[in-house]
Amino acid sequence: MGKHDGPILKVEHLNVNYGAIQALRDVSFEVYAGEIVTLIGANGAGKSTTLRALSRIIRCKSGTMTYEGQNLAAMRPDMVVKAGMAHSPEGRRVLSRLSVYDNLTLGAYTRSDRDGIEADLEQQFKRFPRLAERRKQLAGTLSGGEQQMLAIARALMSRPKLLLLDEPSLGLAPIIVREIFNIIRELNDQGVTILLVEQNAQLALQTANRGYVLEAGAIKFSGPAHELAVDERVRQAYLG
Amino acid sequence: MEGFITTYGFLMVTMTLQAMLALSLYLPLMAGQLSLASPGFYALGGFVAAVMSKSVFGFTNQQVFPLPLVFVEMAVAAAICAVVAILIGVPALRLRGIYLALATIAFVEVVRVVALNLEITGQAIGIFGVPQPFSRSFDYMALTLPMLLLAIFFVYRLERSRVGRAFSALREDELAAAAMGINPTRYKVLAFVMGAVLAGIVGVVNAHLLNTWNTRQGTFDVAILVLAYVIIGGSRTFLGPVAGGLLLTALPEVLRAAAGIQGLPAPVAQFLQDGRLIIFGVLIAVGTLFFPQGLITPRMFRRWRAAHPQPAAARRKEAQA
Numbered sequence: 001m002g003k004h005d006g007p008i009l010k011v012e013h014l015n016v017n018y019g020a021i022q023a024l025r026d027v028s029f030e031v032y033a034g035e036i037v038t039l040i041g042a043n044g045a046g047k048s049t050t051l052r053a054l055s056r057i058i059r060c061k062s063g064t065m066t067y068e069g070q071n072l073a074a075m076r077p078d079m080v081v082k083a084g085m086a087h088s089p090e091g092r093r094v095l096s097r098l099s100v101y102d103n104l105t106l107g108a109y110t111r112s113d114r115d116g117i118e119a120d121l122e123q124q125f126k127r128f129p130r131l132a133e134r135r136k137q138l139a140g141t142l143s144g145g146e147q148q149m150l151a152i153a154r155a156l157m158s159r160p161k162l163l164l165l166d167e168p169s170l171g172l173a174p175i176i177v178r179e180i181f182n183i184i185r186e187l188n189d190q191g192v193t194i195l196l197v198e199q200n201a202q203l204a205l206q207t208a209n210r211g212y213v214l215e216a217g218a219i220k221f222s223g224p225a226h227e228l229a230v231d232e233r234v235r236q237a238y239l240g
Numbered sequence: 241m242e243g244f245i246t247t248y249g250f251l252m253v254t255m256t257l258q259a260m261l262a263l264s265l266y267l268p269l270m271a272g273q274l275s276l277a278s279p280g281f282y283a284l285g286g287f288v289a290a291v292m293s294k295s296v297f298g299f300t301n302q303q304v305f306p307l308p309l310v311f312v313e314m315a316v317a318a319a320i321c322a323v324v325a326i327l328i329g330v331p332a333l334r335l336r337g338i339y340l341a342l343a344t345i346a347f348v349e350v351v352r353v354v355a356l357n358l359e360i361t362g363q364a365i366g367i368f369g370v371p372q373p374f375s376r377s378f379d380y381m382a383l384t385l386p387m388l389l390l391a392i393f394f395v396y397r398l399e400r401s402r403v404g405r406a407f408s409a410l411r412e413d414e415l416a417a418a419a420m421g422i423n424p425t426r427y428k429v430l431a432f433v434m435g436a437v438l439a440g441i442v443g444v445v446n447a448h449l450l451n452t453w454n455t456r457q458g459t460f461d462v463a464i465l466v467l468a469y470v471i472i473g474g475s476r477t478f479l480g481p482v483a484g485g486l487l488l489t490a491l492p493e494v495l496r497a498a499a500g501i502q503g504l505p506a507p508v509a510q511f512l513q514d515g516r517l518i519i520f521g522v523l524i525a526v527g528t529l530f531f532p533q534g535l536i537t538p539r540m541f542r543r544w545r546a547a548h549p550q551p552a553a554a555r556r557k558e559a560q561a
Contacts, residue, residue: 057418081421093416095409097476106409109402110421158421 014063038204041214055087086160096140107157124153145176201238205229249378256384259485262469267435272411276463277344278439283458285317285443290367290453301369321440329432366454474534
């Protein structure tokens with residue numbers, strides 16, 4: 001299936017429940033190859049839930065999720081990673097008692113091409129020089145920004161075509177946030193499609209091509225990022 | 241020397257067996273699963289050995305039991321334990337932390353109560369006259385010491401393998417591991433099965449060593465004792481459980497021996513003799529206070545490695561492997 005045939009990711013009428021509580025209602029959106037698409041919204045709007053449903057960490061009740069023509073709902077999390085979709089989870093979740101090196105090699109767990117993995121490791125160290133200096137250090141001893149870099153680098157180790165980034169700015173100093181977002185743009189320039197979840201709506205809309213606004217589990221608005229950034233309703237609710 | 245071996249041969253063999261039991265609890269723990277099921281599989285292994293040697297192979301207590309048949313029993317016990325572990329593991333490993341511990345304790349109880357009621361396991365009386373491959377307890381060392389070394393080597397290699405790294409990722413953060421494409425269920429069940437197989441094999445040897453097997457082997461008490469080995473020894477490296485199993489098995493006997501030292505005041509000797517289990521308990525409590533991470537910690541290894549640097553080339557090779 002060629003890149004220009006349609007969206008790389010297409011979500012239609014997705015419903016997810018946590019017990020009796022409905023976390024996502026009838027969510028539909030698409031991501032085209034080469035884009036940066038952002039999901040913004042308040043705390044608890046269902047942004048992380050959407051990413052977790054996509055990477056099959058949580059089960060969905062109904063709806064379809066199609067990635068490059070494959071039905072995601074029929075796949076296990078490891079198959080999703082193998083198919084080329086990587087998830088950098090909220091709160092970084094680096095393996096704190098393992099070294100930076102071990103965290104990165106575990107990111108390539110679904111791959112078996114030794115030489116390719118070795119080359120990608122070097123590439124990550126080039127991209128994130130701070131990680132190179134700390135390759136033997138335990139991940140738990142890194143600063144928040146370094147941990148976020150490690151979480152992104154780890155996700156890249158599976159050589160994803162589509163990268164799901166959950167709140168990469170969470171709890172980081174503004175200067176580090178800028179650094180991280182520069183890297184996100186750089187990755188996109190290198191051909192990685194990105195689905196970005198952010199609470200920092202302003203920054204996300206500056207970075208993305210298109211955006212979707214989630215509210216209480218449903219998509220409220222959508223459109224080109226620069227239009228959403230000036231939309232009066234979005235401004236009032238999320239940009240302050 | 242001869243006297244020492246006669247007196248302590250049995251203890252030394254038991255120490256090696258208990259160290260292996262501790263490893264059998266450590267294996268699921270490597271993947272972050274606190275399972276107390278080891279004694280259940282240990283009991284199962286013992287019954288396999290007792291029933292097979294007497295009823296299937298037809299040996300009596302008076303005959304020397306051929307060692308190759310012990311290996312056959314081990315293979316059978318390993319297979320049975322693996323199947324049972326998969327059947328139990330798939331549903332039970334959906335539980336986490338203390339709930340998994342409770343469920344596995346329930347399994348230990350189920351094995352005990354079933355054995356208590358089945359004809360083939362000798363009900364409350366158990367099975368007597370399990371034939372022995374060795375005439376002296378100490379001679380079992382020829383079997384159990386290589387077994388322990390093999391088990392240690394296996395776990396050592398495992399920790400450095402692809403599977404071992406998946407285990408440690410699961411232990412650290414199950415969600416992150418799943419996001420990296422590690423299938424949590426598969427690896428948790430695998431770790432649980434490996435622990436079950438090891439415990440079952442230990443049961444086989446112990447049934448021969450004890451000459452008898454019954455429902456008082458592999459009970460809840462054993463689960464707690466084995467957990468103590470792992471916690472006191474250290475739960476973050478494979479040497480911790482081994483050290484814990486060896487030391488805590490020897491400790492009560494060391495205290496008993498201490499009571500026999502000449503010239504001790506009679507009340508002290510008396511207390512060492514009668515109160516040695518009290519001292520044992522106090523030492524466990526004190527041990528956890530002063531060594532909260534256990535006696536052997538990964539930090540000790542790092543310090544040792546820092547003091548004995550390897551050539552860089554060898555180190556890189558190891559990191560790649």
